[in-house]
Amino acid sequence: MTGTIDFLLVSMILANLWVLGSSRLPSCIRAVAFQGVALGLLPFALYPGHITWDLVMLALVSITLKAVVFPHLLKRALLEARVDPQVEPFVGHGISVVVGVASLALSVALFRRHPLPIVPPSDLLMPVAVSTLLVGLFMLIARRKALTQALGYLVFENGIQAFGLGVLQHAPLMVELGILLDIFFAVFVMGITLFHIRRAFATLDTLEMAELRG
Amino acid sequence: MSMLLGLFLAPLLAGLIHRVKAFFAGRQGRPLLQLYWDLARLVRKHMVLSRTTTPVFLLGPALSLVSLLACLTLIPLGGPALLRFPGDILLFLGLLALVRFATVLAAMDTGSSFEGMGASREVAIGALAEPGIFLSLAVLVVQTRALSLSGIWARSGPELWSRAGLVMVLVGIAMFLLLLAENSRIPVDDPNTHLELTMIHEVMVLDHSGPALAVIEYASALKLWIGSLLLSSLVFPLHSGSAWLDLLGGVGVVFLVALAVGLVESTSARLSMLRVPQFVGLSSALSLLALFLVIR
Amino acid sequence: MLRVVTWAEQPSDWWGWLLVLTGLVSGILGVVFALAQHDLKRLLACHSVENLGIIALGLGLGLLGLSGGSPLAAALGLGGGLLHVWNHAWFKSLLFMGAGALGKATGSLQIESGGGLLRRMPGTGGAFLVGSAAISGLPPLNGFVSEFLIFMSALELLASVHPLAGAAGLGGLALISGLAVACFTKVCGVVFLGEPRSPGAQKATEIRGSMLVPMLLLAGLCLLVGVMAPLGIGVLGAPLQQLAPQADLEPIRGSLGWVAALGGLVLLAGLGLGHALSRRPSQPGMTWDCGYSRPTARMQYTAASFAGPLLEMFSFVLKPRHHGSPLEGHFPAPVGHHGEVCDPFTQRLYEPISRSLMRLALRVRVFQHGEVQLYLLYILITLVALFIWEAL
Known part of the structure; x- marks a missing residue:
């Protein structure tokens, strides 16, 4: 089972690097969708003995949302708002990938030095979760477009969810669903807002939005 | 024995890649043995030496060829290598750096702006590829607890694949990408292009002619052989028990790698120069990832 | 620093980490800044920063080896660091003397005012080439031996007690040596090869023997230390015995013997083959100029363009500034372009x-x-x- 876990975790890391290194928005969206699928399958690999109906349902909902619905919504927003599909980073792509790898190194170092009181099912899980979280934050900071902010938020959330997988064997179903619903609305609102912002100001540049403050 | 095989078969590898590319382009392609004839003809020719040049111009190709020959003594194929000692990996990599140093200086010696440009790109790509090569070999070192290429060869194989398949896949991909970059194959550089401004390796040797060009051509064929051999011996070694079978299998894998290079070259477009650093950096990232998987 | 370490009972981890990280940062930044410099002395000064980084890296890995209980890694790292102190003294003084000779011969320390000097000053040029190869850590010269020891230490740590530090050291040192090759091919190529780029370089002649002899001696020393490396370990043996008594250095000595033998052989055979090539019939000609009718020395690739691609990649630390205007129209008027990297x-x-x-x-x-x-x-x-x- 370790092989499958490692494979899924490495897929998550690769998706992180992909998001950071890609210069086209559609490609970034695909990367995040890919990460969603890997994350959705992760519980089955981690807890093969505890597959229950609610777990399956949760995974299904999660995968559907993250791999189908969100990418679709974001792509729609991309098309309808006629955003230029360039990413426009503050920090270059090459450097961003270096940052991604560095975040992984940092997280590995962190968990080597301070092991958790509980034993997570895979010793790579926690570092990957934390580094995904960091990458999400980095995306929020270092990218210019509002759409990439949404993507960064999704990656960030993936990190949190992976972390949760390691800490709690079973997050209460309702909590998980609540989180998912939350993001769903976030993305939904983001899409609509993007559309309206675009109509009102003819730009999606967060720098220019900063000038709106009183 | 395996070294002699390398010396004889290296030019064939380049011919094979050409045939694969020709096949995909719907052409007949040049004969498999074309490079041998080219070399034989070049050796007999006179040279044209630019008035600008110094002895460095000829020393460059000579040193590269000799260092590559020395590298060949360190790589196992179907059996341990001729020379093996703990740390021979580092000497191997040092010799490859020497090849780059010598080739680049020989190119700069002509004072041509084209060759300066090629040299500049070569060192840029080389500097980025360096961490990738070191790290991917380091992964194998940690996996096999051996500090020499022959040691890695002896302990790598199906058993290692079943124990750490994912790591091996990552290392294999990283090394393949580096092979493409270091041997100026298509996504990074196009060995067949005809416009000086777009070349990397070919433009550096514009001014070499006759025997010097033969040395360079042979050296680059050897470099391709060495790169493929590294993949064949360290990542996909065979241990069937019979030395002859191992040797045959090893050579077979080398040709499979060349086939894969031909496939990649036929199906992918060349990257823009600005994207090349990312391509090379990807191999470092992959090997680093594999390293984290190993040490965590 | 080493002196203090021998007093301390058991070095703690963070000393080693601190040294490794400082070493990496100063090594990489040093060589990147050196790539951006066009004044030979400033460039060499930046390289001193890089080499001190390598030394710190070696010592740091050694300390981590001591604290983690891997005597072999400790001996290798500390030994590599110590040896690099010596090596750096040799090739750096050689290179600075070369810079002085360049200044005397052409009247300028700018790299761009050199060009074609190997023809005019073969002794200086040859010695400088050897020094450059040594500082770039190429076999069989002394720089390779110390980097070999540090790399071995990193590999040891990687497989045993401090894998992360080993990985960082390995990747970082590989990047540093790759960039050093880029930087010194730039210097050698632009200053000593090609056509003269300034009137000063056109008229340059070989410097006096009293200046030349020390340089040649130092170049010989770089080569000697490289080839005699197994004996050199013996010299380092005594302090290392004190620092890491349990380390068994015999296999390393054997490896260094092979390194020296093969490296020396490569050098000799390369020289031989180069000589054989030069004996082949040849006729003088002009450098291929793509059919352009009047090539001039100004058309050569400049140092700034040579370093351009790499500097572009590191532009986030270097913050280069460009002044100039793009070409316009079918018959563009002369335009200037000026770029600089400030510290x-x-x-x-x-x-x-x-x-x-x-x-x-x-x-x-x-x-x-x-x-x-x-x-x-x-x-x-x-x-x-x-x-x-x-x-x-």
């Missing part, structure tokens, strides 16, 4: 600090007015304050 440390770190220090100093000046009584009062106040501090 961010001077501009962003030192200058603000020194400015604020000045302000602080001006404020403190109030206390300094020249009355002895008041000075004594200060002393008293300080003493009382110290006593209170102690009492608390």
